[in-house]
Amino acid sequence: MIPPVANRFVAGEGPAGALEHVRQLNGRDVKAIVNLLGEHYDDREDVDADAREYRELVEDIARSDLEATISVKPTQIGLDLGESVFRENLEEIVETAADRGVFVWIDMEDHTTTDATLDAYEELARAYGGGERSAETRSSSDRWADGGVGVCVQANLKRTRRDVERLADVPGKVRFVKGAYDEPSEIAYTDGEAVNREYEALLEFAFEQFEDGIAVGSHDPAMIERAIELHEEHGTDFEIQMLMGVRNDAQFELAEEYEVYQYVPYGARWKSYFYRRAMERKENLRFALRAVLGR
Ligand code: FAD
Numbered sequence: 001m002i003p004p005v006a007n008r009f010v011a012g013e014g015p016a017g018a019l020e021h022v023r024q025l026n027g028r029d030v031k032a033i034v035n036l037l038g039e040h041y042d043d044r045e046d047v048d049a050d051a052r053e054y055r056e057l058v059e060d061i062a063r064s065d066l067e068a069t070i071s072v073k074p075t076q077i078g079l080d081l082g083e084s085v086f087r088e089n090l091e092e093i094v095e096t097a098a099d100r101g102v103f104v105w106i107d108m109e110d111h112t113t114t115d116a117t118l119d120a121y122e123e124l125a126r127a128y129g130g131g132e133r134s135a136e137t138r139s140s141s142d143r144w145a146d147g148g149v150g151v152c153v154q155a156n157l158k159r160t161r162r163d164v165e166r167l168a169d170v171p172g173k174v175r176f177v178k179g180a181y182d183e184p185s186e187i188a189y190t191d192g193e194a195v196n197r198e199y200e201a202l203l204e205f206a207f208e209q210f211e212d213g214i215a216v217g218s219h220d221p222a223m224i225e226r227a228i229e230l231h232e233e234h235g236t237d238f239e240i241q242m243l244m245g246v247r248n249d250a251q252f253e254l255a256e257e258y259e260v261y262q263y264v265p266y267g268a269r270w271k272s273y274f275y276r277r278a279m280e281r282k283e284n285l286r287f288a289l290r291a292v293l294g295r
Pocket residue numbers: 106107108109152154177178179180181217218219220221241242243246247262263281284
């Protein structure tokens with residue numbers, strides 16, 4: 001059982017809780033990206049168990065009337081055991097999802113995984129695209145919701161500008177984030193202001209060069225405002241993505257006008273994810289302590 005204090009950031013230990021949470025979100029026009037918590041497995045059984053659970057999750061989503069995608073971590077489905085294990089599992093998940101019309105996101109982990117992640121993404125995006133785009137749905141904001149694949153890129157990595165130029169010609173979808181991993185200064189911007197500048201520059205490039213398929217994965221009001229300006233300037237479609245429990249009110253408010261997705265983590269391995277969220281900001285920590293102390 002997940003204690004009530006963690007319920008703000010994690011939607012339960014099993015898929016049923018996560019999908020119930022998605023139902024409530026959908027009721028307020030927010031769509032979902034469901035993530036089974038797990039990373040850096042060095043045991044093939046753990047890898048295959050999570051890959052299987054993702055395929056079952058895709059079936060559950062397809063059987064429901066929910067607006068939900070999934071997001072997987074490369075080291076959760078085998079990257080630490082070898083690129084071929086990761087590729088094999090990812091391909092099976094994406095294939096199952098494409099058959100069922102469910103979109104698959106690939107999270108980006110630390111810089112040692114970037115090449116393998118982008119290579120796998122590119123191959124799958126060329127095969128499965130960024131979602132079915134039939135003539136009838138092409139003009140609707142849901143055109144990416146039916147199958148396809150997307151990947152996350154991190155503004156803190158200096159290589160990302162080059163990567164994004166490469167991705168501009170790939171028919172998938174790209175989530176832009178600032179980057180969650182501590183990286184060495186030789187390869188990464190470590191100062192927050194520099195990361196913000198880079199994030200904005202990446203958004204400018206994407207809104208100018210991408211035909212569509214841009215996801216703004218940020219809670220930062222300044223970056224969201226910039227994305228809206230760029231959307232108005234260039235007409236390029238985009239979606240806003242935020243984490244469960246972070247700026248929830250803003251998510252519902254933005255969903256009245258824009259396409260908003262909430263990243264919804266669930267699973268038995270919720271503790272380290274919850275601690276990361278709680279430690280990230282003083283008010284989160286205060287909230288967690290108050291709940292633990294019962295005040
Ligand atoms: P920050 O720079 O953390 O904050 C900027 C401003 O946003 C703050 O000043 C404040 O105004 C507002 N804000 C931020 N947090 C809060 C809060 N808790 N409450 C109120 N206001 C707040 N990282 C990866 O490395 N790989 C991934 O695959 C990945 N996927 C992600 C998917 C999604 C949907 C999201 C939202 C993030 C993902 N991240 C990922 C994490 C990301 O890299 C950042 O670490 C994280 O989002 C924090 O950066 P930020 O842009 O939200 O803003």
